[in-house]
Amino acid sequence: MPRCWVGGVGALSAAIACGAAITDDISDDVVRRVDPSVVAIQHERAAGSGFFITEDGYLLTNGHVVRGNDEEDPTQPARSITVVMYDDQKLPARVIGFSLDPDVALLKVDPPRPVRPVEFANPREAHVGQVCFAVGTPVGLKRTYTRGILSNIERADLGTETRVFQTDAAINPGNSGGPLFDREGRVLGLNTYAGRGQNLGFTIPIDVALVLKDHFLRHGRFIRALVPIFLTSELYDELARAFEVERGILINYVLPGSAAYRAGLRDGDILIAVDGRPCSARRRVELLDFEWEQSIRTPGESVAYTVVRRTPKGVTNLTVRAQLEAMEPLPTMGRHAGELVETRIEAIGLGVLPIVTAHRILHALPDDRGVLVQTVQPFSAAARATLRKLDIITSVAGRPTPDVSSFIAALESNLAAHVSEIEMDTVRGRRRLPTALAPPYPLAGRRVAWVAVTTNAAFADLIRRELLADGAEIRRDVEASLDGVILVADRAVDLAKHDGLADSMGKVWARGGVIAAVGPAALFAIERVPDLRKKKMTTDPVLSAEVKRLGGRYTGGAMVADGRWITATGSDRASVRAFARAVRRALWALDSPPEEPDDADTPTTPTD
């Protein structure tokens, strides 16, 4: 018997109110209860909605609301995320984990007082026609309530990993990540703006979001379990008739040589039970539910699959045993942005990825071991070598390169030796083509000192590799005759231990060389080379006061290049890339006359 809100005028109106539920108001009581739980989320590029799930400030939203735009690393979230509460209080937020499919993110803020978390409904009790309401910030309009019904609870044809709910409560851009409440104000799911048709909004069931929340808390990412690899299909009507079965799940493909294959599964098996429990998927939504239930199991668990197999001799049942494993990081596929980090060298215009099994099936790649070409920048050496996205590079200068580290090692040793044509073997479908990469080495002859004391090896390597690929000679020891000194450090004080560093830096600067520093290393540089204090710079923002105290010109920003003095915050890949580009340009321009200064009210001395 549904609970009806009665307007207080008597039995007749009470009866009418119960029967005509769709026209009921959402009670003041419910609104007051849920209002403080819903937040607006903003960052440098996008905005959406979210809601608190714990008193100490954990909140859920969509993954796409907080995704970053690091081209090389899709696992990076946005940088400066602000959560605006119902009372307009603003709090900085950090991302604990996010996924684009299921489209869920877990954030954390540190509120001064406990916040009001939502209550959860049971999505399994949801029913079509049920009244529901959404709260969020459609097109920036905060605290907007819209109401409708659940139009469908088995949406399985949008290409999402799990089933989703569908509602006609208005869901507009900005509602993403906000809650869909039932009439009692309990959360049914997270809303996602789907952008098609009218009154077609989609909601990720809350139980899916809570599974992801647990994974994010424990591992920082969602780790799917599987027995690699077999693909399944639902047994739609004609397929069931053709296979002469009533129930089950079709295993249409088992990757030869994989664990599933070795366990004994084969193409065409009909899966009828898992660990003794019967399973079946006659419709797509049932298949998605089944797959989801299996992927949220624990890697390491054993699993038993019972299948029906048709052979020329007849029909047999058999049970195979295997062990669930953690799925490899995903490549970009469908809505998944992927979890593979690209290794890119801009100086030659090439970016590569490791090859995972999913790549081989998704893109029908052959079994050759190598690295996958992900980026080829136009007009670069890689483009001249006619490399293309999805090519597999299997060797460099005759050395096999089965993975990214062997590829980079082989490439770096050839780049360091200034090899004019670096031969590579490539595989593209059935074509095996040798080619050669001819880097232009514009910095050949330039000698730079490289001093890196940092835990962020990836960023440090990125910079060093760009200089190497351009042909610069990179040395550890600093001396006055060098063309440049590049410093990367997590703390300025770590650089103080290098004997003679400050002295040599000063001489390099005086002789017209380049000084470049990332993060706190910039502070060290202006401490020890006073001339640099006249020039514009940036560093880790927390050190800006220190810089000003020393008389430096802190302008902020991700990267600042003031003539031969180049600095960057180093806090994200974009600033590190900009830094690397500026250093390469500055080293290249060392023989040219100085440029006109851009800042009209800054007179510079002729030697700058």
Add this chain to the structure above:
Amino acid sequence: MRRMTDGLRARLAAGGLAGVVLATGCAQLATPSAGRFTVRSLQAGLSRAAEFLKPSVVAVTVEPVQPAGTDANPSAEGGSPAPAPVHLTGTILTPEGHVLVPGRYKSDYGGRIEVRLGVDVYPARPVRSSDTLNMTILKFRPRAPLRPLDRRPSTPPSAGEWMVMVVPTVTADAEERFVFPMVSRGEIAGAYRRHLVEAMPGEARGAPVADLQGRWAGIFDGRMVVVARDFADDLEQMLREVVSAAATGGVMVARGWLGVSIEPVNRDLARRRGWPPTAIWVTHVAAGSPAQTSGLRAGDVVTHVNDRAILLYGARATEFFFQTLGHRPGQPFRLRVLRNGAPIEIAGQLGRRPEPETLQAEDLGLTVQTVKDYDVFHRSLFVERGVLVTAVEKGSPAATGSAFGRTLLMPGDVIVEMDGRPTPDVTSFRAVLDDLRARRAQVVLIRLVRGRSTDFEALNLTLGRAGRRNAP
């Protein structure tokens, strides 16, 4: 003075001295009267060339077609407006009405093609097209014999040389022939050389071009003048085949086939290995092909085709390769290749491209063909025997799954088993199909390979055009 100029004019009109005067005159005649003379000579040359061309051009209109059963703009609201007809210029090749036009139109071209001669309009049909020339011979039935173009080619033009083109322009009531003088900006190398000229109206495409001596210099392809001397022989050959085919009842002539896949060599790799930078790498040799028979192998690096060195890069190198190779089955070919650094001569004869065994399975809504070595290579197939789906008919059992917009089978799928029986080729596939028909089967299970993975689909044979036959 006047007598001399009159006399010269008379001789120019007769076409005698023109070449000498124009070739040598410009440099030597520096006086004002000489300047006027040069201009008049130029004008005379232009009109002579125009008179040479005018009787041998026709206006051609081609109505474009969309493939049957498809919508250029599939959407809920309906299709897009019909595309506009294309206006071209045709060159008359025979008195009986053979006309050369640019582009490739197959003999089953579905749209209307019309030839306009003065006030008369005639329907025309394509009889022969050439991929290498990118031209088609049309045929129509004129009321009176026509004047074909004198196709003795001139010496190839040089950069800076003047040429003339005549373009028939069709208005509502009339057809005018306009004269377009043009100048070569420069020559572009290739098996068929081309000269860049200034921009011209769209209907000029296909117009024959003459030099100032009134001889045939080339054909305007829409952007450039293709040098007549280079393709005249191939054109005559094509015309001979058409005329003899008409005489013998119209046998389709197959194209010569070598059976290789090639890619231009990367220049930096070539430099490192000591190969010519314009060489061509053989990526694949089709099984059973003339290339295989001649001993050519994947990994060979080709430097010469029919004794001509490959001197071009990239796509022009591969174009040069196929154009120089030859077009007729039985035509001999010679290649010089580098194998492991050492030069080898390869010789053979072009064959006939094998037509793939194709079947249109109407009951299923599929067009399939037997998988060949060529398909395996070019489509990077993971299976070597089966039938390849090349088309899926909308609304058929193969197209109709439960989700709109996604067909059960797709072009590129390879069917390896149907109804539990292997289908390594069209013959076995047809046998299973016949059996299904005889049984009035309502459902058929298909096992296919898509990319690397196997898939199973079951088609509902009570759907689609032929479906009623199988209804329970």
